[in-house]
Amino acid sequence: AQSVTQLGSHVSVSEGALVLLRCNYSSSVPPYLFWYVQYPNQGLQLLLKYTSAATLVKGINGFEAEFKKSETSFHLTKPSAHMSDAAEYFCAVKLNNAGNMLTFGGGTRLMVKP
Amino acid sequence: GAGVSQSPSNKVTEKGKDVELRCDPISGHTALYWYRQRLGQGLEFLIYFQGNSAPDKSGLPSDRFSAERTGESVSTLTIQRTQQEDSAVYLCASSLESFTGELFFGEGSRLTVL
Numbered sequence: 001a002q003s004v005t006q007l008g009s010h011v012s013v014s015e016g017a018l019v020l021l022r023c024n025y026s027s028s029v030p031p032y033l034f035w036y037v038q039y040p041n042q043g044l045q046l047l048l049k050y051t052s053a054a055t056l057v058k059g060i061n062g063f064e065a066e067f068k069k070s071e072t073s074f075h076l077t078k079p080s081a082h083m084s085d086a087a088e089y090f091c092a093v094k095l096n097n098a099g100n101m102l103t104f105g106g107g108t109r110l111m112v113k114p
Numbered sequence: 115g116a117g118v119s120q121s122p123s124n125k126v127t128e129k130g131k132d133v134e135l136r137c138d139p140i141s142g143h144t145a146l147y148w149y150r151q152r153l154g155q156g157l158e159f160l161i162y163f164q165g166n167s168a169p170d171k172s173g174l175p176s177d178r179f180s181a182e183r184t185g186e187s188v189s190t191l192t193i194q195r196t197q198q199e200d201s202a203v204y205l206c207a208s209s210l211e212s213f214t215g216e217l218f219f220g221e222g223s224r225l226t227v228l
Contacts, residue, residue: 008224009154036219043118043219044157090156101170101218104149104157 003027004093004107014113019063021108023091026072032094035065036041037099039087047089049075061085082111086112116140119218120206124228127196135191135223139208146189147217148181149205157205163189196227 007022025031035047047060055067061084065076076089091105119138127133139146148160159173163183178196183189191193193200203224207217 004123007157020147036217041223044207044217045219046216049216081195092157101173102147103159103160106154 002093003031003095003103004105005073006089006108008093008108008112009106010109012111012113013081015083016080018048019081019085019110021076021089021091021110023065023074023076023105024072024075024090025093027093027095029095030067030069033067034092034094035059035063035074035076036092036104037106038089038090042063044090048075081110081112083112083114086110118206118208118218120204120220122217122221123221124220124224126206126228128228130195130225132192132194133196133225135193135204135206135225137191137206137208137220139189139206140218141219142186143208144186145209146148146155146183146209147207147209148191149190149207150202151222154177160204161189187201193225196225198227201227 006056020046033050036044037047038044047063050057050067058064063078065074067074088107088109090107092102094102121136144165146163148161149156149157161181162170178194181191203222205219205222207219210219
């Protein structure tokens with residue numbers, strides 16, 4: 001069963017435009033949710049995480065994500081894209097009964113046009 | 115180095131051969147994970163080590179796959195009798211505790227099976 005789904009394997013925005021990367025999870029119990037980013041030729045790094053505290057989570061580089069239980073979503077946003085934001089973004093979930101395993105979505109490659 | 119180190123970075127092998135992939139985690143990290151990323155797909159959990167506990171092998175796709183870890187240091191992922199479908203990037207990650215949500219990833223080992 002798919003636990004986390006990222007809509008759109010590729011997203012292209014213009015520099016300065018809003019970035020919206022979608023993530024939906026399937027769980028009856030709110031899980032822990034994460035966004036990781038992979039810049040070209042680098043390993044994945046944690047961007048931000050939701051662990052049942054505030055529903056709006058702020059991360060590095062101006063990104064933030066909002067946990068919406070009613071929509072089972074954890075979309076990633078940034079008000080104004082920068083060329084350096086071009087990367088692959090992965091949503092991940094730790095289900096409460098999944099031990100220590102993170103389940104990752106398929107990834108979304110963000111392209112930023114000048 | 116300060117990060118997770120993986121070797122080799124690239125490996126090309128012939129179908130039927132065995133391969134070994136190595137991961138050197140961050141010093142002091144008790145947890146170590148292996149993931150696989152096939153082209154255009156998300157990260158697939160393979161195996162998890164935590165200290166001296168029995169590893170969680172629930173993600174290993176077949177008995178051709180095995181992994182070892184010596185104490186809280188280096189881990190080796192072994193794939194026997196490689197098949198073309200084993201072609202992927204194999205990612206290693208480590209973390210400080212059994213679960214914080216923040217995994218520190220290496221740059222991966224790209225395996226190509228001809």
